[in-house]
Amino acid sequence: MEKNTEEPLKTAGGLYRVELFFSKRRMILIPAAFILFLAVPLMGFNQYILRIFTVIGIYIILSLALNLVAGYTGQLSMGNAAFYAIGAYTATLLLLRGGVNYWLTIPLAAVLAGFCGLLLGLPTFRLRGSYLTIVTLGFGEIVRMILMNWDSVTNGTLGIRNIPAPDFFGITLSLRNGGFYYLVLFLVVLVSAASWFIVNSKIGRAFVSIREDEIAAQMMGIRTTKYKALAFVLSAFFSGLAGAFYAPMVGYIDSNSFTFEVSSQIISMAILGGLGTMRGMFFGAAVLIVFPEVSRFLMDYRFVIYGVILVLMMRFRPQGLLGWQPRVPVRFSKTVRSDLMREGILPEGE
Amino acid sequence: MLKISGLNAFYDNVHALKSVDLEIKQGEIVSLIGSNGAGKTTTLSCICGLVAARSGSITYRDKDITNSPTHKIISGGIGLAPEGREVFPGLTVEENLRLGAYARRDPGGLADAYSRVYDLFPRLKERTAQAAGTLSGGEQQMLAIGRALMSGPELLLLDEPSLGLAPNLVLMIFELIREINKQGVTILLVEQNANLALYTSNRTYVLETGHVVISGESRDLLKDEGIKKAYLGQ
Numbered sequence: 197m198e199k200n201t202e203e204p205l206k207t208a209g210g211l212y213r214v215e216l217f218f219s220k221r222r223m224i225l226i227p228a229a230f231i232l233f234l235a236v237p238l239m240g241f242n243q244y245i246l247r248i249f250t251v252i253g254i255y256i257i258l259s260l261a262l263n264l265v266a267g268y269t270g271q272l273s274m275g276n277a278a279f280y281a282i283g284a285y286t287a288t289l290l291l292l293r294g295g296v297n298y299w300l301t302i303p304l305a306a307v308l309a310g311f312c313g314l315l316l317g318l319p320t321f322r323l324r325g326s327y328l329t330i331v332t333l334g335f336g337e338i339v340r341m342i343l344m345n346w347d348s349v350t351n352g353t354l355g356i357r358n359i360p361a362p363d364f365f366g367i368t369l370s371l372r373n374g375g376f377y378y379l380v381l382f383l384v385v386l387v388s389a390a391s392w393f394i395v396n397s398k399i400g401r402a403f404v405s406i407r408e409d410e411i412a413a414q415m416m417g418i419r420t421t422k423y424k425a426l427a428f429v430l431s432a433f434f435s436g437l438a439g440a441f442y443a444p445m446v447g448y449i450d451s452n453s454f455t456f457e458v459s460s461q462i463i464s465m466a467i468l469g470g471l472g473t474m475r476g477m478f479f480g481a482a483v484l485i486v487f488p489e490v491s492r493f494l495m496d497y498r499f500v501i502y503g504v505i506l507v508l509m510m511r512f513r514p515q516g517l518l519g520w521q522p523r524v525p526v527r528f529s530k531t532v533r534s535d536l537m538r539e540g541i542l543p544e545g546e
Numbered sequence: 547m548l549k550i551s552g553l554n555a556f557y558d559n560v561h562a563l564k565s566v567d568l569e570i571k572q573g574e575i576v577s578l579i580g581s582n583g584a585g586k587t588t589t590l591s592c593i594c595g596l597v598a599a600r601s602g603s604i605t606y607r608d609k610d611i612t613n614s615p616t617h618k619i620i621s622g623g624i625g626l627a628p629e630g631r632e633v634f635p636g637l638t639v640e641e642n643l644r645l646g647a648y649a650r651r652d653p654g655g656l657a658d659a660y661s662r663v664y665d666l667f668p669r670l671k672e673r674t675a676q677a678a679g680t681l682s683g684g685e686q687q688m689l690a691i692g693r694a695l696m697s698g699p700e701l702l703l704l705d706e707p708s709l710g711l712a713p714n715l716v717l718m719i720f721e722l723i724r725e726i727n728k729q730g731v732t733i734l735l736v737e738q739n740a741n742l743a744l745y746t747s748n749r750t751y752v753l754e755t756g757h758v759v760i761s762g763e764s765r766d767l768l769k770d771e772g773i774k775k776a777y778l779g780q
Contacts, residue, residue, distance in 0.1 A: 398648070405645050408634035415594065415628055417620030417649030417697065535657030 233381055237374030247371050250445065252485045253380035254438050257387045259465045259477035261434035266463070267471035268395060269427040270407030271320060272329045274459050275336030278316075279309040279432040281343060281454035283439025285350060288359050288449060298362035302440040309436020310429045312339075317428030321421045324410070336459055344451040355450025359443050369444075376445050383441060387434050391474060394430065403427055407472075468509060470519020479518050547572045547732055548593070548701060553602035555585075555592050562588045564756040565602065570701070570734055575727050577735040577743035577764065579777060580753035586736040587629055589753070590703050593734075594626050595619050606701070621649040625699030627690040629706045629736075635679030639670050642678050642689055646696030655698060662729075663692040666722060684715040691722070701732045708739045720746050740777035744768050752777070 218225060236249060258280060266272045286305035290296040296304070319331050343350045350356070361369050361376075369375025394400050402423040405413035414420050443449050461484065469480025487505075491498040509517065548570040555563040563585045570576045578586050591597035593604055595616040604612045611619055620626075625646075634642050643663060647656055664671040667688040673681065678689055687707055694702055704723065708716040720742055727733050737743035744750055744764045752760040752773070760767065767773050 401641075401645060402648070404637065404641075405634055405648075408636050409632055411596070412628065412632040412634060413645070414596065414616050415620070415626050415632070416645050416693070417617040418645075419615070419617045535654065538657070 230385070234378075237377050243371050246374060246377050248485060248489060250371065250377050250380050252482050253377075253384045254442055255462065255465060255481035255485055256384050256478055257380075257438040257441075258435055258462045259469070259481050260387050260391045260474065261431045261438070262462050262466050263471060263474070263477050264391065264394065264403070264434075265427045265431040267466060267473070268400060268403040268407060269424060271424060271427065272463075273316075273332040273428070273431065274329055274456070274463065275316065275332035275334070275339070276431065276435050276462055277454045277456065277458035278336040278339035279313060279435035280439040280442070280458065281339055281451070282309045282312050282432075283436030284443040284449050284454070285343060285356075285439075286436070287440035288356050288443045289349065291359065291444070292356065298444065302437060305440035306433045306436040309439065310433035313429040313432025314425060316432070317425035320424045320428065333456070333459075336456060340451050340454060340456075343454070350451070353450065353452075355448060355453075357448045359447045359449070361444050361447070371445070376441075380441060383437060387437065388474065390434075395474070399423065399426065464506060467516055468506065470516025473516070473519055476516050476518040480516070483517075547607060548734070549605045550589070550593070551603055553589070553592060553604065554600045555588055555597055556600055557588075557597075562597075562756055563592065563599075566753075566756070566758055568751055568758065568761075570732060572700075572732055573727075573730070574749060575723070575733045575735060575747040577737055577747035577750045578753060579737055579740045579743050579750060581738070583755070584753040585756045586753055587705055590626065590705055590734070590736055593619070593703060594624065617649065620697060621651070623698075623700040624703065625694035625697050625701070626703045627687075627694040627705065627707065630709065631683075631686040631690040633678040633681075633686050633689050633693070635677065637678055638675050639678055639681070639689060640674045642693050643670075643696050646693030649697045659696045659698060663695055666695075666725065667692050684711050684719070687711060687715075687719055688722075691719075691726075695726070695731075699731065701734065702726065703734045703736070705736045706738060707735070708737060708742060716742065740773070744773075744778075 237246060241249075258276065261279075262273065262276050265276075283305040286308045287301040290301045290304060291298060316332060316335050320328055323331060344353055346352070363369070364375060364379075367373070367375065369379060371377070395403075402413070402418045402420075405416065405418055406420050406423060410420055442453075446453075465480035465484045466477060467480070468484060469476025469478070484502075487502065488498055491501065494501065513519070548568075550566055550568040553563050553566040553568075554561070566585070566589060568576075568578075568589070578589060580586055588597055592599050593611075595611070595614050595618075599612050602612070603610060606619075606622065606624065609622075611622065634645065637645070643660065644656075647659055650656065650659070669685055670688055670692055673685065678686065681689060691702075691704065691707065694704075707719050707723065711719065716739070723733060723735065723746060733747075735743055735747060744767055747764045749762065750764045750767050751758050752767070760770070760773065768778075
């Protein structure tokens with residue numbers, strides 16, 4: 197067993213060794229990275245840099261959300277900006293019209309977005325592949341049209357302005373004092389942890405089996421329709437969470453904040469980083485937010501270069517920059533592991 | 547154990563199964579033979595709830611399972627190794643097997659299920675961490691059967707286990723099918739290789755364009771002149 201699991205890692209070349217290096221030290225590296233990110237606002241960056249960090253955080257959440265449905269379950273959604281919008285509008289309206297406490301608006305907005313995810317999940321019972329993708333694309337546009345035209349609620353094309361920033365024990369959160377940065381950091385950790393637990397649970401295994409072969413998954417006794425709908429619900433829930441954070445941060449939302457471009461940007465990040473991996477989402481979001489900023493000197497040409505980069509990546513690394521599949525074997529629960537050792541299937545003391 | 551009576555199934559307007567009757571008793575190997583498009587795979591799909599039965603009934607252990615959802619049928623003790631293997635190509639052997647145990651309710655039984663499958667197919671044990679898509683055809687077939695066994699089925703449905711395999715591998719797979727049967731698993735075997743199916747099974751049903759045309763003890767059918775001409779090439 198030892199031989200079988202280590203062998204492909206050793207023979208498969210550099211990337212696997214790098215992964216093995218990191219995955220063996222992840223108990224140190226992840227907390228270290230977390231502490232580093234905790235210290236970012238103390239490093240004297242200006243508001244512009246802190247804003248970039250915060251936006252990266254939002255897009256990490258959005259990419260992780262898309263990853264659940266597109267990366268693990270294999271159902272490409274081109275309408276995730278709609279859930280982001282639903283989250284943002286729900287939180288804003290609850291805050292301004294309903295007088296609900298800010299800290300309650302975030303979960304409520306996420307729940308409503310999740311419910312809308314269920315609505316979008318329903319057509320997945322009948323549609324597959326590109327047909328489903330077109331429905332999600334349509335869903336994104338429908339939501340945007342509703343936001344644009346439902347004047348009495350959403351204030352139409354004028355949008356909603358003066359969304360108040362939240363208070364945290366008497367301190368008003370702002371970009372300058374790092375309040376929003378810490379909040380988004382907290383949400384990123386929360387969504388990453390949730391995503392990790394989902395992916396490594398029985399639910400995650402069902403998701404992956406649907407991506408690999410839906411009919412075979414059904415034959416294993418997996419209720420594929422239930423899990424596909426669940427993937428959409430979870431994806432919508434986390435996207436809505438990001439939206440509820442976004443609205444008070446910028447203080448102004450309108451339907452143009454949630455166009456198809458946002459959906460396609462999330463998809464680009466997920467694909468660039470590597471669909472079906474979590475590390476890829478962090479990487480993809482960071483690269484595609486930072487790149488337009490550092491390449492401002494190129495003016496409008498930067499979008500040409502942006503496009504060229506994506507095309508080159510499709511040609512040379514279609515699985516995404518960090519998108520190799522981990523070949524670190526499945527981890528079993530403690531009881532199952534000890535049973536397997538007793539049966540001699542797993543080596544002792546692993 | 548399993549009883550099908552008057553089963554009719556359609557693909558849109560195509561009448562695929564025409565009043566099929568079939569019975570499997572506990573401990574048997576029953577084979578279902580016939581040419582392409584005779585309705586063999588459709589019969590299995592109907593049993594598993596993957597294709598809807600328009601009329602007729604399927605009862606399993608005296609319980610009506612006609613058109614039940616697939617997950618209920620699988621957790622009720624029926625396992626299926628589908629035609630063309632259909633393993634999860636991007637997942638490892640071990641992950642494939644683990645998904646086979648998805649319908650199990652007892653986490654403690656997982657280790658026993660693994661050791662049973664690895665005892666039957668030592669080749670799979672050597673390849674636990676290998677992606678299933680990179681296995682040879684014979685190994686994929688072993689994996690498909692092993693995966694179906696992971697849920698601890700009492701009735702195993704095998705769809706064309708000989709498809710696309712080298713002759714010596716086919717013999718080996720059929721040897722293992724007998725072995726699985728000896729362990730107490732009842733087997734419904736769908737096969738185009740009529741010779742092999744008749745030699746392996748206790749009883750056989752012959753399907754032609756959706757009808758059961760002949761059925762009986764396999765050793766009697768081996769001597770049947772019509773069968774010899776039509777299916778055994780003698």
